[in-house]
């Protein structure tokens with residue numbers, strides 16, 4: 044914390060579950076600023092008070108951030124300092140703050156990040172999936188057709204894919220993944236990170252739905268879902284998402300052998316590859 048923090052906008056990460064993840068620096072910065080903007084003052088006040096942070100709080104959420112941001116930054120220009128926090132984790136990561144930060148940079152104000160917990164980074168680091176290149180997609184769309192369209196557009200992406208998902212949609216999302224992604228692709232479901240019931244499920248796409256269905260607890264809490272990217276070698280060994288889709292449709296009408304042969308004819312997939320995939324799909328149905 045600078046001795047004279049005037050005119051600075053701090054972006055301060057708060058814990059995503061385990062309160063011990065609140066950093067010393069985060070607490071010191073929050074104790075030092077003139078005021079704190081948060082999503083919901085009723086949610087943040089108890090956490091802040093527990094750490095001796097007694098500051099004026101102002102609400103900044105998705106419904107007022109376009110209009111309120113400018114007024115908050117006026118106060119910084121008059122010499123005050125402020126911190127932005129979210130309900131949990133890092134501000135702006137699927138949370139409010141983007142208009143505020145963009146405007147602050149446009150006005151030439153100093154923006155200082157105070158890093159800490161972030162669910163996508165925590166999940167990625169523990170997933171066992173490659174972390175060198177990844178794509179964070181936030182929350183998938185709410186309808187299955189839009190979700191599948193998104194997944195299809197990502198099926199050949201070589202990067203690790205990361206999604207946030209809510210407890211009441213996680214099973215449907217995994218079902219859509221199983222429809223679109225090759226069955227051998229690795230999926231990781233990271234639940235309740237840093238909390239008492241933290242669970243990290245690592246399995247093949249083809250097995251995820253049954254694992255989650257078998258354990259009622261797997262549909263409770265907060266989730267990050269990660270998908271292994273398509274590696275060049277793997278894409279050669281697997282059907283593409285489009286080939287898989289054609290095969291699945293044909294399997295509804297024909298035998299494994301005929302569906303595989305027709306898929307190979309229609310899409311140019313290797314016959315043996317289509318046959319192996321058809322066997323796995325038929326197996327999953329039974």
Ligand code: SAM
Pocket residue numbers: 059060129131132133134135136137138160161162163206207208209233234235236237238265266267
């Ligand atoms: N800003 C937050 C961050 O830095 O991760 C994310 C906020 S977003 C509104 C909330 C979503 O993040 C949840 O629905 C869930 O998908 C994910 N999430 C947050 N905390 C989590 C946790 N402890 N375990 C797993 N996922 C979590």
